[in-house]
Amino acid sequence: MLTRLIAVAGALLLLAACSSNPDPAGGPGGPLGPGGPGGPSGPRSGPGSQQDLASTAGDRVFFAYDRAEISPEAQQILRRQSEWLRRYPNVSVTIEGHCDERGTREYNLALGERRAQSVKNVLVALGIPAGRIQTISYGKERPEIPLSDNQSYAQNRRGVTTVN
């Protein structure tokens, strides 16, 4: 029971952090480590970096269960991202699409791709050239929070904009 309270408290802290100032501790999108290339490969800090994007605009948006629609909150974040991208015209990004674990593996790979594309479509509609934006899906393979509760699942259903 205590572990569960701590887990919930942790998740709430992260939620609070995300809405105002994304937690830079683990690196936005989390270091992907062994298991494949990916994750931000540009400079870690300073203007035009991942940290800059995360603290200025927010580097991620979240999705409802089994859905890929962009919510009003997500729209706001992506608007700020597009402004940031206009400020740094040499920066290109990869949108990572992720899912929670409550789905089958291959369907989640496809859903992650659909989510990444949703984000890309909004950024393109906001004027960013499609050539600056790649997409990749990680399905349910890279949870941000490795816990099996609804708050963690909500954090894992995400589209993360990573600086190339």
Place this chain on the structure above:
Amino acid sequence: MTMKNNILGVAGVALTVVVLLLMSLPASAELRIDLLRGKIEPMPIAIPAFAGGGEGGQVGRDLAQVISADLESSGLFRPLDPRSFIQNVAAGEGPRFGDWRQISAQALVTGSVQTQGDGRFRVEFRLWDVFAEQQLAGFAYTTTRQNWRRIAHIIADQIYKRITGEDGYFDTRIVYISESGPAQKRVKRLAMMDQDGANHRYLTDGRALVLTPRFSPSAQEITYLSYAAGTPRVYLFNIDAGRQESIGDFPGMTFAPRFSPDGNRVVLSRSVNGTTNIFVLDLRSRKMSRLTEGSSIDTTPSYSPDGGKIVFNSDRGGSQQLYVMDSGGGGIKRISFGAGKYGTPVWSPRGDLIAFTKIEGGSFYIGVMKPDGSGERLLTRDFLVEGPTWAPNGRVLMYFRQGRSGRGGGSSRLFTIDLTGGNQREVPTPGDASDPAWSPLLR
């Protein structure tokens, strides 16, 4: 004594098979197990060490042990404790049936091993009906000593077939994804083993994320998804050569690959601009053709054993459901109609059933249904069970089960279950495991 010669290829090594008939009397009361008859009392069977073989007879004991373990794992046989055996069957000696009836054996296996000058050996076995005092089957195999495990599995398959009337599934391999490390940075490696867990080896080193492997019909190749090139892409792995190659440079993400029953094509999913459809790749021309269209998610395709149809999952109707189409595309019919979501369909090698993963009310299930969607039956339920794969006789399924994360759990293991929903067993793997695929019977 009538003899019949068959040559089986065993990964390029010739295997000579000789049928031994001793007393070819018609069987009166057949010693039989009916696989579909609900809960079955396992048949008591005695499998003493095979006689001979030199080196203190170790190989004879090993053969008997692997055969016993195979038969026991099916849930249909109960190998008796060798310490209870009364007769010590020497090479060439027949059974003293009274001794075996006394310990309540219904079936008896006797065997012998003879080493030959060229380093090969000859393994003979006979299966006996203890109460009818008749031989039911007898074969002799000649092969290299390293093949001894294959011989044990082949013998176990012969015994299984003679008693149940169904083909066995013991002379097979499993390819799966071996997992380690924390959930956010999970290391996944392609791994392969005999179906009883022996001869385990890793095929990739874990540097690239790999998922969802499948055997070719010859079991000589594996197709799977890898992130080695950055974008998720389908690869082919040649087991003998130990080499992998990409299926080709196609824009977008390619994944969920499966071989066609004739081994000439790979059907797969391809995502472009957020839409995922099913395509088929001709392995000789490396040309890719489209099978489905529309802005849905169409994935996890699986061929019927005659190659004429493909079952797949799609959300084209608003939720993740199962559909069947002609293998050339077209004729798409929905076959799942229950509440919840259906995924990972796999067509049985017998053609009579489709197994799937179902998610409903927060639980995961493994189930089967007929190819027209009727007769849906759920076999097991848990927090997360997924990814069924059929044994080649279409009577047993393997899948993986994952625990809840964060409570020292989140571990993932392989399990088998038979079609009645009984005999659920964990499959031994060195670490965590997921995405199993069962090979056909090896040739």
